[in-house]
Amino acid sequence: MSWFYRRMIRPALFTQDSESIHNRTLAALGKCSRSPALCSLLSSLYSAPELPVEVFGLKFPNPVGLAAGMDKHAAAVPAWAALGFGFTELGGVTWHAQPGNPAPRMFRAVADEALVNRMGFNNPGAEAMATKLREWHDSGRWPKHPVGINLGKSKITPNEKAAEDYANSFRLLRPLADFFVVNVSSPNTPNLRALQDKAALDEILAALQQINSPQPKPLLVKVAPDLSFEALDEILELITRRNLSGIVATNTTIARPETSDENLRRTYSETGGLSGRPLRARSTEIIRHIHRQTRGALPIIGVGGIFSADDAWEKIQAGASLVQIYSGLVYEGPALVGEVVRGLRAVMPR
Numbered sequence: 001m002s003w004f005y006r007r008m009i010r011p012a013l014f015t016q017d018s019e020s021i022h023n024r025t026l027a028a029l030g031k032c033s034r035s036p037a038l039c040s041l042l043s044s045l046y047s048a049p050e051l052p053v054e055v056f057g058l059k060f061p062n063p064v065g066l067a068a069g070m071d072k073h074a075a076a077v078p079a080w081a082a083l084g085f086g087f088t089e090l091g092g093v094t095w096h097a098q099p100g101n102p103a104p105r106m107f108r109a110v111a112d113e114a115l116v117n118r119m120g121f122n123n124p125g126a127e128a129m130a131t132k133l134r135e136w137h138d139s140g141r142w143p144k145h146p147v148g149i150n151l152g153k154s155k156i157t158p159n160e161k162a163a164e165d166y167a168n169s170f171r172l173l174r175p176l177a178d179f180f181v182v183n184v185s186s187p188n189t190p191n192l193r194a195l196q197d198k199a200a201l202d203e204i205l206a207a208l209q210q211i212n213s214p215q216p217k218p219l220l221v222k223v224a225p226d227l228s229f230e231a232l233d234e235i236l237e238l239i240t241r242r243n244l245s246g247i248v249a250t251n252t253t254i255a256r257p258e259t260s261d262e263n264l265r266r267t268y269s270e271t272g273g274l275s276g277r278p279l280r281a282r283s284t285e286i287i288r289h290i291h292r293q294t295r296g297a298l299p300i301i302g303v304g305g306i307f308s309a310d311d312a313w314e315k316i317q318a319g320a321s322l323v324q325i326y327s328g329l330v331y332e333g334p335a336l337v338g339e340v341v342r343g344l345r346a347v348m349p350r
């Protein structure tokens with residue numbers, strides 16, 4: 001199936017600009033999500049076999065999830081389960097609705113199977129997200145797998161008020177999803193990554209944990225691949241102190257690979273975060289470091305450049321308990337999810 005997508009479908013899709021295709025795909029998946037018959041069809045084409053794992057108290061039918069940024073409007077919540085994903089991370093969502101950066105803001109580096117994006121948290125805001133999630137819950141079509149929400153900071157909120165901004169979204173959305181990810185690592189909101197600094201992050205985590213009761217929901221932090229190991233260690237110390245459930249490693253990178261290819265150079269000169277194949281090794285390196293430093297005690301969701309079962313297995317061997325995919329879906333198509341789960345099933349018992 002991946003072969004068919006790469007040879008027949010991808011070339012047609014790639015004649016159009018990447019954000020338009022993204023929006024059309026999400027609209028189509030949104031339609032499928034509202035139709036039980038279409039969801040069953042998707043499921044019969046793409047469902048993945050069982051490979052159950054239990055992490056931070058949640059049961060996952062398989063360890064392969066949808067990464068944040070793909071479904072910022074919660075437009076296709078049931079469809080992700082039908083495509084075989086073992087969990088979904090919706091968002092990033094911010095307290096205030098915001099349009100994001102001007103287009104064009106998403107670029108393909110096809111020869112490297114990478115993407116550069118500077119979307120800037122375009123999203124409908126936490127209130128609209130809550131309404132949408134309530135609709136899915138009420139429709140009886142809520143998926144059986146865990147659903148998480150990626151929380152970002154509104155662009156209009158200064159960093160000094162970041163804790164309040166994250167807390168507002170968390171308070172509203174907390175009853176509506178299974179786990180939450182504090183995103184302080186997107187390169188596309190000015191100064192957001194400064195919130196990875198110890199004092200700023202501690203204030204945010206303290207504010208969130210204060211409202212995380214009764215029955216605390218798993219709370220994780222998502223980190224950038226551009227952090228030094230020393231900076232990462234400070235975050236690990238905070239995560240332990242504030243009793244968080246895990247870490248998502250990693251977001252996109254501001255680094256660029258060396259290349260002599262003119263087309264790639266042009267794409268890489270765009271401002272934004274790079275994802276896809278060139279991110280794979282660095283993200284695995286970060287996962288390995290976190291696993292070593294925490295002696296395997298902190299659950300890690302590994303993300304960055306997963307295009308095959310081998311890539312996912314590399315992240316799991318480095319210490320990840322769960323993995324996520326974004327760019328791999330763009331380049332390999334939806335059959336990738338089942339392929340990765342089947343590949344992992346073949347190696348995991350060993």
Ligand SMILES: Cc1cc2nc3c(=O)[nH]c(=O)nc-3n(C[C@H](O)[C@H](O)[C@H](O)COP(=O)(O)O)c2cc1C
Binds near residue numbers: 092106117183252303
């Ligand atoms: C267009 C686009 C939008 C993204 N938006 C978000 C976001 O809102 N929040 C977030 O934490 N990560 C976001 N990401 C990062 C992905 O979740 C993921 O960490 C990154 O793309 C690396 O995985 P990949 O190589 O499989 O794409 C986005 C990525 C892309 C390509």
